[in-house]
Amino acid sequence: MSTSMNSKEKLCQEDGIEKVDQAYFRLLIGCLIYLTVTRADFLNAVSILSRFMHCASEWHLKAAKRVLRYVEGTCDFGIKFTRSKEFELVGYLDSDWGGSVDVTKSTSGYCFTLGSGAFLWSSKKQEIVAQSTAEAEFVVATAAINQF
Structure with missing residues (x-):
């Protein structure tokens, strides 16, 4: 599995007819959230899936299991600090403007x-x-800068 989530899928609350055991889904998402403490590569997928803990369907569970398969296939990934001559603080940020299907x-x-x-x-x-792409980017820039 090369990615933790299909980027073409836009999950929403009305996805799927069959509901799943909410306690099981919450437990699964909670475990994935715990893993994101040391693995940022699937953080966005877990963030999106956590929005459906109160209304999880088979479709959402299928997406969560894809994340699990990704984690299983990349269990040797992690944070590695190596000695480097350049000790520079670098920040990256991005936002999607109105990317959530259920709310804008x-x-x-x-x-x-x-x-x-x-x-x-x-x-x-x-x-x-956010009323524009620029405003969405400004909001994330403000949140990132406030970390320091």
Whole structure:
């Protein structure tokens, strides 16, 4: 499995007719959230799936199992800090403007590296409804800068 989530899929609350055991789905998502403490590569997928813990369907469970298969196939991934001559703080950020199907809120994500390894990352739905792409980017930039 090369990616943790199909980028062409837009999950929403009305996906699927058959509901799954909500307690099981919450437990699964909770375990995945725990794993994101040391693995940022599937954080966005888990962030999106966590929005459906109150209304999970077979479709959402299928997407969560894809993340599990991704984790299983990449269990040797992790954070690696190596000695480097350049000890530079670098930040990356992005947002999708109104990317959520159910509500028109954007998703923000950022990551900071120091030297050779990432040490701080986040992916979550913005609290406000951005009126433009520029505003969505400004919101994530503000959130990222506020970490320091």
